[in-house]
Each structure stands twice: as C-alpha cells, then as structure tokens.
Amino acid sequence: MNKLLSIILFILINFSIFPQENYQIIIEESSKITSVPAYLREGAYYLSLKDFADKFQINYYYNQAAKKIELKNDRYLLKVSSRNPFVVITDKKENSQETFQLATSTYYVADKIFIPLKYSIDVLEKFSGSKIKFEAPNKLVIMPGSLQTAMSEDKRDTKFDVSGLEIDEKANGTMIRLKSNKRIPSYASSFKEGVLTLIFRKVNADINKVNFEGTGGVVKKIQSRNIGNDFELKIFVGPEYTTNEVINAEKSNDILITIHNKLFVKKDKSLKKEKWEFDVIVIDPGHGGKDAGAIGVNGVKEKDVNLGIAIELGKLIQDKMKDVKVVFTRKDDTFVDLYKRGKIANEHNGKLFISIHCNSTPKKPTDANGFEVYLLRPGRTKEAIAIAEFENSVIQYEENPQRYQKLTDENFILVSMAQSAYMRYSEKFAELLHNEFTKHPKISSRGVKQAGFYVLVGASMPNVLIESGFLSNTSDAKYLASKSGRKEMAAYIFEAIKRYRDHYESEMKSN
Secondary structure: OOOOOOEEEEEEEOOOOOOOOOEEEEEEEOOEEEEEEEEEEOOEEEEEHHHHHHHOOOEEEEEOOOOEEEEEOOOEEEEEEOOOOEEEEEEOOOOEEEEEEOOOOOEEEOOEEEEEOOOOHHHHHHHHOOOEEEEOOOEEEEOOOOHHHHHHHHHHHOOOOEEEEEEEEEOOEEEEEEEEOOOOOOEEEEEEOOEEEEEEOOOOEOHHHOOEEOOOOOEEEEEEEEEOOEEEEEEEEOOOEEEEEEEEOOOOOOEEEEEEEOOOOOOOOOOOHHHHOOOEEEEEEOOEOOEOOOEOOOOOEHHHHHHHHHHHHHHHHHHHOOOOEEEEOOOOOOOOOHHHHHHHHHHOOOOEEEEEEEEOOOOOOOOOOOEEEEEEOOOOOHHHHHHHHHHHHHHHHOOOHHHOOOOOHHHHHHHHHHHHHHHHHHHHHHHHHHHHHOOOOOOOEEEEEEEOOHHHHOOOOOEEEEEEEEOOOHHHHHHHHOHHHHHHHHHHHHHHHHHHHHHHHHHHHHO
16 A cells, blocks of 8 residues: 655654653654654764664564664564664575664663664665655654555554564563464463473464574574464573463553573572572561551551561561571661662662561451462452552552552563562462461461562562451451460561571572
C-alpha cells in the first residue's frame, strides 16, 4: 500500500542537562505524535536506538553486559556497540556486510546506546530503505516509503499470531519477549539436556522472525517451528541455566520468558572469603510510627507486634551467634520509608534480610489463621496480591511515593532477574521457616507463597517476608499480643536461621 507519509523527527529541548533532565525526539506522523529519548553532548543530538526500535516496532536484541544492540528487519541486521564509531549492517539476502564509520562515537547513558543523529543518516537510510533528509541542527525528515510505513503495513497484513522476538540480556539472565497479536493463555514446557521446550497451543508464528543465534549469554540459540495448529519454541541454554518463568505481559498480548543464571558460574580465586561470610542479619519490623499497619480484633497494632518479635529475635541472635551482627531497620516506634529499609540492609552488607509482618483480613473476626512465608515473585492468587497491596500501601505515608514503579508482571521479570542470584537461598530459608512453623502445637503454617513486596525489591541479598499470624483472628491476635507469643515466634525464626546458616556455609565452601 503506497501512502504519502512524512515523518518528521525533531528534538524538543525541555531542560539543559542530561541525564538528570530529559531531551526528547518528538516523532510526528500526520496528526500522531510520540517521542523517543535523546542525549545532547556538545551541541550534537544522539538518538536512543532501543527506544527507536520500540516505537517503530523493530525487532532487536540488546546485550546489556556487552553494551551492544542489534536491530533487524526482513533484509538487514544493524549492529551497534557503545562508545564505538563503527557500526555494521549485514545484508541477509546478499550475505554481505558493510561497515560505517561515524564522525563520533556512540554513547552509553542510563543503560541505553545512543547514536549521533547528524552522522547516522547513511546508516538509517541503508537499514530502513528510505530517503532521509537531515535539517540541522535537530530535525530528520523521513520521506514517503519510510520504515514506519513499511512496518505499519506489515503489521496490518500479517497472518501470524507470533510475529517477532526481542531479547534483552542482563548480567543475571536473559529476558525474551515473543510479540503476539493475540492473548495466549496457556503453554506446556519441558527441560531436557540443556533444551527448554515450550509448546503454545493453537498459535501460528512467523518462524523467520522467531529464531535466534546467541552471542555468548546463557541463551545459546532459539529454534522454532509450527507443528499443525501449535507453535514450538526450543531455547538452548548453557550449563549456567537454573530456572525459567513464562508469563503474559500486562499491557500487551506478548509472552515474556525469563531465563535465569546460577549464582556462581565460575569460581573466582580472587574473591575475598570475608565477602561471603554469614556475618550480618538484617531484621525489618514492618510498619512503624504514623503507619500502624493492621489493627487486631483485640486492638493490638501490627507495628508493635512486628517490633516485639524483631527485638526478641535480635536478642537470640546476639546471645547465641556472637559472631553475627544484627542490624535493625528500626528499633523503636519510628516510620521508615520502604526504599530506606533495603538501603540500610545493603549498606551493612547483609547476608539475610527478614521482614516481619502480621496478616489480616477485611472481615473481622475471621477463621483464617496461621503463619505464612513470602518470596519476591508475582502473586499468583488473589489472596497473595491483596496481601502485597496492603503491605505496599505504606508508601502513602512517604514524602515521595512516586519513586516506586508499579510492580506489574513485566516489572517483576526485571526484578526477578536482579534477585536471581539470591533466589535459591531465599527459597531455602523460606522452606526452613515453614518446617519450623509446622512444629507449633496450635497455629498452623500456611506454607511458602509468592507476591510482590516493595520492601524486598531493594534488599540485594537472600530475603523473605514473614506474616506471623492473623490479627483478624481472635486466637492469633491474642497469641501475638502476648510477650510469650512474640518470644516463641522469634524462637521458631531463630531455629530456621541456624539451619539456614549451616546450609549457606556449606554452599560457600563448595564454591
């Protein structure tokens, strides 16, 4: 379809310093306007390739560790490295390469690669197959037959459910996005001999756009095929692979796949032993000060119960583990921002972070009772999501609640990748806590669950959140309001810590 389109790209200067303030490339298409982040250096404007690809629906592969990005369309593959004036375009049809030398290097700012607009016209023309006019100092005009036109037509005419693949490689793993134009509700998976196989039922994929040859990360290659009415995706991984997660994106029909690395892939002889010694435990009594938390049926406040258990636990550690330092995020009835709790833990090089809370239900009194242990992962049940929302509601008391990005499932992919180095230790400690709680003669343990808690996001160490009973339950509330109940609760947690320390130190020796 030939349609007269002129896409005008120009820089709108909002502020005078980057990256603290933003520059934007405003992309205007007829009456449509969108924007792409830009970088200004010594009067020259630079374009964010990752954002450009997102806006124009271009498939790309981004290697954060190597600081490289590859954009690809049906004909060309564009490879760009940070702080490098050379870019390479591969013609897939002719099996040939062409190297372009820019007048100045690309730049790497805020985890993104930027190319100089003025000196990248030839590169963009070659890749897009469009005539591009540069109007100094800050305007590009892409003539009719532009990349946007081609991509829009391709998207309208496509007959495929899955039409593309994006790969974003992080230090702790790889995130894969399957671009889909319909919701894919279920899949089947298996893992054998280094190959993760995913089968999506009643899905048809553009196979030419859903294959990948790896560049040294945990994902070695991706192969796909349509089998009857189904779509099969094979992900070949290296020995450093540990776990995966597949979820539906919240704001699109895309499928998000996380491939996680092991904590230690290689033994580092230069690693200092003391860095991994089990020498600091961070105890976080939830809520506090102007944030009372849940209120029990007997009037007890959650913030007081949490602090009481925390103080008792700290005493046990100090008395019986004299070589371990105890750090409290609060030791009295004060309010502490959620982000500061993780910051305190990180500043003290904590080896274990324990956030102590109490549960509750909207209806009081309730029959629901018992202990729960939570890991930082997307909540899979309405109950888990509701609990996380309540615990996260503390941000309403903070001076700058806008600092927290909404914990959508997509954001959880990134969070879980950052936490992947510690997840198996968090899981082990959670398991040991559950085992101890099951020994209680009257109160049951409701098991290990997963949900999204801001307080756990910031703690770069093994971490769990404990819900020590329901204040909306008459029996639980009475138990937690008593000094004996809090001491007993602390004792159960301490027993789990002892067993966890043995496991942790054994793991460290083997590594």
